[in-house]
Amino acid sequence: MNSFTHTSPGWRLLAAAAGFTVLLPVIIAASPAPAADVSKQKLFLPSNFRVEIDGVIVGGFKEVSGVESEVEVIEEQDAGLATLHKRPGKVKYGNIILKRGFVNDPAREDALREWYKKVLAGTTDRKSISIIYLDRAGNEVMRYNLFEAWPCRWKAPELNSKGDTTATESIDFCVEKVERI
Numbered sequence: 001m002n003s004f005t006h007t008s009p010g011w012r013l014l015a016a017a018a019g020f021t022v023l024l025p026v027i028i029a030a031s032p033a034p035a036a037d038v039s040k041q042k043l044f045l046p047s048n049f050r051v052e053i054d055g056v057i058v059g060g061f062k063e064v065s066g067v068e069s070e071v072e073v074i075e076e077q078d079a080g081l082a083t084l085h086k087r088p089g090k091v092k093y094g095n096i097i098l099k100r101g102f103v104n105d106p107a108r109e110d111a112l113r114e115w116y117k118k119v120l121a122g123t124t125d126r127k128s129i130s131i132i133y134l135d136r137a138g139n140e141v142m143r144y145n146l147f148e149a150w151p152c153r154w155k156a157p158e159l160n161s162k163g164d165t166t167a168t169e170s171i172d173f174c175v176e177k178v179e180r181i
Contacts, residue, residue, distance in 0.1 A: 074089040115150075
């Protein structure tokens, strides 16, 4: 059986005298990346954090999300020109969502739930919140400071008779400014 091989970038063409052609991919081994200096890397584990409200550590949160900002885009068009110009507008910050295991213990004072009850009654008591990232040893490596925060939403645990996970409640906070330190 006569056959010939033709090589092109990324593919190898194998033709045989029997009248059929087979196109096979060529496997190219990647060269290893240069070794990175691990001592200079600062990777964070998403499970190592703590939350402070007005400088007081409040623990027991299993998840923090919503730390984000967005700049409004204002579009303007010059008279007589087809070009659309974009410029930055107002800055908007997302609501911060704290999730924790639900505990229904009347003897345990819950400052966050009481704070939310004040908002429901019409009193907006604004506070500062810090989300603090920790290294493996528990040392602070970075923080987000959230200013003028107040609870704007509380969500009760979802109930599911087939579930076997811990009941989780969430509390959302409106913030006026986020600062990374």
